[in-house]
Amino acid sequence: MNGVHDMGGMDGFGKVEAEKNEPPFHEQWEGRVMGMQRSMGYAGAWHIDDGRYAQETLPPRTYLAASYYWRWALGMEKNLVERGLVGEDELKAGHSLRPGKKLARRLTKEVVDAGMTRMSFFRQQQGPARFKPGDRVRTVNINPLTHTRLPRYARDKVGTVELVHGCHAYPDSVASGRGDDPQWLYTVVFDGRAIWGPDTDPTLTISIDAFEPYLEPA
Amino acid sequence: MADHDHDHPHDHSELSETQLRVRALETILTEKGYIDPAALDAIVETYETKVGPHNGARVVAKAWTDPAFKQALLKDATAAVGTLGHVSPVGDHLVAVENTPQRHNMIVCTLCSCYPWEMLGLPPVWYKSAPYRSRAVKDPRGVLDDFGVKLAKDTEIRVWDSTAETRFLVLPMRPAGTEDWSEERLADLVTRDSMIGTGLALTPAELAK
Numbered sequence: 001m002n003g004v005h006d007m008g009g010m011d012g013f014g015k016v017e018a019e020k021n022e023p024p025f026h027e028q029w030e031g032r033v034m035g036m037q038r039s040m041g042y043a044g045a046w047h048i049d050d051g052r053y054a055q056e057t058l059p060p061r062t063y064l065a066a067s068y069y070w071r072w073a074l075g076m077e078k079n080l081v082e083r084g085l086v087g088e089d090e091l092k093a094g095h096s097l098r099p100g101k102k103l104a105r106r107l108t109k110e111v112v113d114a115g116m117t118r119m120s121f122f123r124q125q126q127g128p129a130r131f132k133p134g135d136r137v138r139t140v141n142i143n144p145l146t147h148t149r150l151p152r153y154a155r156d157k158v159g160t161v162e163l164v165h166g167c168h169a170y171p172d173s174v175a176s177g178r179g180d181d182p183q184w185l186y187t188v189v190f191d192g193r194a195i196w197g198p199d200t201d202p203t204l205t206i207s208i209d210a211f212e213p214y215l216e217p218a
Numbered sequence: 219m220a221d222h223d224h225d226h227p228h229d230h231s232e233l234s235e236t237q238l239r240v241r242a243l244e245t246i247l248t249e250k251g252y253i254d255p256a257a258l259d260a261i262v263e264t265y266e267t268k269v270g271p272h273n274g275a276r277v278v279a280k281a282w283t284d285p286a287f288k289q290a291l292l293k294d295a296t297a298a299v300g301t302l303g304h305v306s307p308v309g310d311h312l313v314a315v316e317n318t319p320q321r322h323n324m325i326v327c328t329l330c331s332c333y334p335w336e337m338l339g340l341p342p343v344w345y346k347s348a349p350y351r352s353r354a355v356k357d358p359r360g361v362l363d364d365f366g367v368k369l370a371k372d373t374e375i376r377v378w379d380s381t382a383e384t385r386f387l388v389l390p391m392r393p394a395g396t397e398d399w400s401e402e403r404l405a406d407l408v409t410r411d412s413m414i415g416t417g418l419a420l421t422p423a424e425l426a427k
Contacts, residue, residue, distance in 0.1 A: 008328030008379065010352040016364040018344045018411075024265045025340075029240040034265070034340075035258030036247060043252060048383075052330050068331070068346045073240055086246055094242035100250030109256040116264060118309025118336060121383040149381045151328050153355065165311065165384055185382050187313075196356055203374045206355050209382035 001145050002152060004060040005052075009153040009196070030069040037072055042115040044104035046079045049175040053147040054078040123182035125167040130212055131186060135161040138218040139188070139210065147175035150214045154206075157194055158218045162207065163187035170211055183211040270339035274387055275408035277302065277337065278419075279401045281314075282392045292316055295387060299337075308336040308385075316389045317415070321374045324361075324415030325386045326354035332380035337387050338410055345414065355379055365416045388412065390419040 007013075025031045041048065054075035055063065066074060080086040090097050107115040131137060141156040142148065149171045165185040173181035192204030247253045277299055281288040290298040295312040312334060315323040327333065328351050333341040344350050353361050358375045362368070369375070378386045390412040396404060407425055411417030 006329055007348055007351040008326075008355045010348075013348040013352045016344050016347070016349045016353070016361055016416075018342065018365065022342050024270075025262070026343075027237075029237045031262035031265070032240055032244055032258055035261040036244060036253060038261055039253040039257060040247075045252070055330070064348070068343065070236060073236075073243065077243065080247075085252065086250065090246050091242070094238075094245060096246050096249035100252055103252060106252070106254060107257045108254040109260050112257045112260040112264075115257070116261070116269075118311075120310040122310055149329060151379065151381060153328075154379075163313070165313075165382070168383060171382075185384070187378075187384070189376075201359060201375070203372060204358065204377070205374065206377045206379060208379045209384050211382065 001056060001147065002143055003056045004063050005056045006152050008151045025069075027069075033069045033073045033076070037076055038115060039107040040076065040079075041119075042105065042107040045085060046083065047169075047174050048119075049147055049149075049171040050079055051075055052171075053175040054082075056147065121168045123167050123169050123180050125184070126182055129164055129184045131161045131164070131184075131215060131217075133161050133164065136218040137161055137186075137188060137210075137215040139214050140216060142214075144172070146172065148172045150210065151208065153195055154190065154208050154210075157190055159188045159190035159194065159207075161186050161215075162189045165209065168211070170213070172211070172213070183213060186210050186212070186215065188215065265340050269336065271337075271408075271410035271413065272405070273339070274334070274337035274410075274413045275405040276401075277314075277387070278389055278408045278413065279405040281389055282404055283401045288389075291389070308334070311384045312337070312387060313384055314387045314389050315376070315378065317391045319373070319391070321376060322369055322415065323386075323388045324354060324358050324375065324377050325380060325388060326351060326377060327380040328352070328355055329379075329381060332383075332385065334385040334387050337385075338413060342410070362416065365411065367417060388415040390417075393419050393421045395422050 055071050058074055063071065077091060081088055085101055136158060138158045139150060139155055142150065163186065167182045168185045169180040170183040173179060187207050188210045189205050189207040192200040192206060195206055248255055281291050287298060291314045295314040296308055296310055299308050299312060317323055331341055331346040333345060355377050358377050380386060393407055407420040409417050409420060412419045
């Protein structure tokens with residue numbers, strides 16, 4: 001979806017302000033939100049792209065105004081309610097009012113190290129890779145209302161395949177409830193001028209990681 | 219605190235509302251049996267005390283001193299980092315990109331906040347903020363300027379937008395004057411920002427400051 005989360009190339013947000021000696025968390029609750037998100041992911045309650053899509057579909061004003069972990073909390077509440085894991089009434093009550101659903105597994109203290117290892121997104125390939133390094137490709141022009149990882153600034157642009165990362169779960173499918181639909185994943189590099197026009201710094205190149213359905217031969 | 223809040227209902231700050239709502243969420247998920255609060259404690263502790271930029275710094279310092287490791291790292295960072303026992307597991311999709319006098323690499327996630335947690339810990343607020351996510355792909359020299367970094371005009375700048383599950387780690391250039399330094403000492407020169415590409419590794423003089 002063409003949401004405010006898709007920020008690449010937008011103007012007017014101002015300078016990047018780095019905080020000196022920034023702590024991992026600024027408030028105690030932020031760590032709890034992070035831990036809950038991690039635990040629910042481990043439990044298989046939803047996929048990482050479901051988490052992203054829940055945030056993308058927050059009202060734009062909410063998305064922009066919320067602090068990072070608060071946005072996570074709001075997205076998590078959405079996913080919990082949408083999947084019937086928690087009721088609106090329970091969120092309101094601040095307590096469970098009925099037994100929970102069965103989840104695949106539970107992240108306990110004993111297995112927390114296993115839960116900290118990043119999941120693999122590799123999937124069984126469904127066919128040979130369509131592109132190889134050096135191939136010229138054009139990204140597709142799509143504007144789906146659903147989740148996609150093809151940023152707006154990189155649509156309908158010509159670039160070059162640089163790396164092939166194997167076959168991965170396809171976010172556009174996963175977050176639409178259609179399963180993994182494994183796709184080849186490539187790093188595709190663009191000349192900055194192909195993206196932003198002739199006045200662009202000629203030393204700039206930009207790459208995205210593009211799933212095969214995002215690409216056509218150029 | 220609850221009593222205090224009860225006595226002064228209008229004193230509720232936005233923050234305390236947030237705290238209450240997050241606490242309620244944790245209560246519900248615990249009562250439902252979905253989560254283990256002790257696991258949450260362990261996760262928080264891990265990111266507060268164990269996983270941080272020092273993980274990535276060890277990898278970079280090793281690459282600076284061990285040409286075979288560097289070659290392996292640039293070929294398959296996941297496999298190469300896996301051979302080092304002392305850093306946290308990285309999952310399957312780590313890619314290391316090398317800075318050279320001709321080319322400077324910078325990492326961003328314009329769509330959310332993808333970041334190599336296992337190498338660098340949790341991302342700083344600025345990395346997840348609109349100013350960085352919007353500008354890094356369009357005006358990276360302007361962003362570098364915000365960080366006080368100036369590159370030669372003809373240095374190529376490559377911005378890697380982390381739009382999938384691949385995670386990128388910048389291998390910064392080794393500072394001059396460190397030829398006889400040990401791996402441990404070199405690691406002190408490797409800042410978080412130098413591994414994101416919004417900074418350079420510290421020089422010995424900068425470290426001494």
